[in-house]
Amino acid sequence: MSGNILQSIADWRSRSGPSGIPSICTANSMAIEAAMRCTAPTALPLLIEATCNQVNQEGGYTGMTPGGFRNFVEDIALRVGFDPERLILGGDHLGPNPWKAEPAEAAMAKAETMIRAYAAAGFTKLHLDCSMGCAGEPVALDDAETARRAARLAAAAEKARPQGGVAPVYIIGTEVPIPGGAMEEIEGLEVTDPEAALTTYDIHKQAFAAVGLTDAFDRVIGLVVQPGVEFGNHNVVDYDPAAAADLAAILPQMSGLVFEAHSTDYQTRDALRSLVQDGFAILKVGPGLxxxxxxxxxxxxxxxxxxxxxxxxxxxxxxxxxxxxxxxxxxxxxxxxxxxxxxxxxxxxxxxxxxxxxxxxxxxxxxxxxxxxxxxxxxxxxxxxxxxxxxxxxxxxxxxxxxxxxxxxxxxxxxxxxxxxxxxx
Incomplete structure (x- = not known):
């Protein structure tokens, strides 16, 4: 695969072929095999993502490092007969979350080590998520500090990526509910405010420029927002296109970007199709698998x-x-x-x-x-x-x-x- 196929994802809707891409967020071998078998007859590449808690330099809860996860996925592809050139590996919520009980500097140092490992292993879609506070900090950080830390991690990834390899694309922002679904029944959700989304974009652009990462920011392809979809232990909140219309309308103001929708598990096929049509072109699914x-x-x-x-x-x-x-x-x-x-x-x-x-x-x-x-x-x-x-x-x-x-x-x-x-x- 020459170049990063995801770099142009914002243009996919305006040409023939796929309009979006599923993000298969799992380390389960049977689920990955199923995704390969389902994707093989289509024109889509297969995006498989690991989270910071699943896979990191310490092994995560799967016991795998980024390099180990890559070998794991490629072994399944070899067994199934899936073309490895069609694989895209991503890292989700890459930041200090696994170590947030530690002081910020210690947690960020470990996050840098983690993202270097992801980049060195050839993961080419990296979600920068530094929104959570560490020991002694607020639970959620403000946009400016979040963006500064995200730029710091991008710098680490840029230095670690293989020379001559595919340059990674980046995702910025984070959804409001916790990764993996809310912890209790949900009665309703607040869609991301359009102005807040634009602010997140602008502040990250400034933070990247401040550390000489303008070229890396040109490879930011997605912004994580809350389109109004989520699931709790007992119920699912379905996508309402009308409620997300104002948010979808701002995409043209962020050149080259799409929205990334987390927690799309359990949405209907029609709802998923509507999400893609409205610009939520990266559909993450994990627990549903x-x-x-x-x-x-x-x-x-x-x-x-x-x-x-x-x-x-x-x-x-x-x-x-x-x-x-x-x-x-x-x-x-x-x-x-x-x-x-x-x-x-x-x-x-x-x-x-x-x-x-x-x-x-x-x-x-x-x-x-x-x-x-x-x-x-x-x-x-x-x-x-x-x-x-x-x-x-x-x-x-x-x-x-x-x-x-x-x-x-x-x-x-x-x-x-x-x-x-x-x-x-």
């Missing part, structure tokens, strides 16, 4: 109990419950209510915090046992209808094999297809 994968795995878990009752000491769901109870750090403060209500959320919340536990050894072993038990032979159509109903029509029509692994991958493909359709049509 592993939510539908968990649905499929639990459906297969139930089918295994129908076909082979009592064969396993624990079902997959029972294993996941034990793993989460044994390590509550990733769900305890996010789920509220009675014991029964929290138990329900552990498995079925839209925020899908169970996704943090699939890499656990016990979880990986349980999934492996499930696939081994069900084997590669087709499962009964009637059980697919009962427990994996959304996949039944394609199985019934002979378009989808009903073996366990194919069904799990297909469940994620159904979701990714909504994003591909919204961006490629």
């Amino acid at each position: 592993t939510f539908v994968l968990r649905e499929a795995l639990y459906g297969l878990d139930a089918i295994a109990e129908e076909l082979f009752p009592g064969t396993r000491d624990r079902t997959l769901r029972q294993t996941m419950e034990a793993v989460m109870i044994g390590d509550p750090r990733n769900w305890d403060r996010y789920y509220h209510g009675t014991g029964a209500e929290r138990a329900l959320q552990r498995h079925f919340s839209y925020s899908d915090r169970i996704r943090y536990y699939w890499p656990a050894k016990e979880a990986e072993a349980a999934v492996s046992r499930l696939f081994t038990l069900l084997g590669a032979t087709p499962l009964p159509e009637t059980l697919v209808s009962q427990y994996l109903g959304r996949l039944y029509p394609d199985v019934r029509a002979g378009l989808l094999s009903s073996d366990a692994r194919s069904l799990a991958i297909a469940a994620v493909e159904l979701l990714v297809d909504d994003y591909v359709a919204a961006c490629a049509e």
Whole structure:
């Protein structure tokens, strides 16, 4: 891939071909495989992003460094037969967030080390997010300090990127709700004020110029805003084009930019299409991918109990419950209510915090046992209808094999297809 294909994304709507791009934010191998299989027949490149908490120089919660994540994704591409030249790797929320409990200078030094690792590993889409306060600072910083710190990280990335490689593009700004979805039910959202968006853009432009990064700022292609989409533990706020009309109208004032929409998980295909048409050309999806994968795995878990009752000491769901109870750090403060209500959320919340536990050894072993038990032979159509109903029509029509692994991958493909359709049509 010569040059950075995302550099011209603001012009995509005015020419034939894709109008936007999905951003696949996951480190789950089956979800990544599904995204590759779904994207392969289209004209889209495949953008896969890792967050600062997932992947960093200390390993993040996946245990992978940026270089390790790149190898992980490329290994999947090799196995699936996906052209690695069509891959774009991105880093999301790159900033001091993993170390925000430390003093600002210490946290920023670690953030610099992190973004250098991302840039050196060939990640070519970098979201600069320094909006959060560190120890002794306000929870959220003002625009000026946020922009100064973002420019500092851009400078580190510019120095670390491989000579002769593809120059990275940058995303600036941050959405109001926390990454990965809100923690409770949401009744409504305030769309980003257009003047606030323009101010964010202008202040970042000044901050980059102040440290001699005018060329790097020319590669800022996106601004993260809140278009009025979000999900909590229990509900989803759908996109309302009318409510975002004033925000969408300012895009022409920021030459070469599109909006990046976070937390688009669980939006309908029509809503996703409307977002792209309105200039929210980068659609980030993360928990939604592993939510539908968990649905499929639990459906297969139930089918295994129908076909082979009592064969396993624990079902997959029972294993996941034990793993989460044994390590509550990733769900305890996010789920509220009675014991029964929290138990329900552990498995079925839209925020899908169970996704943090699939890499656990016990979880990986349980999934492996499930696939081994069900084997590669087709499962009964009637059980697919009962427990994996959304996949039944394609199985019934002979378009989808009903073996366990194919069904799990297909469940994620159904979701990714909504994003591909919204961006490629």
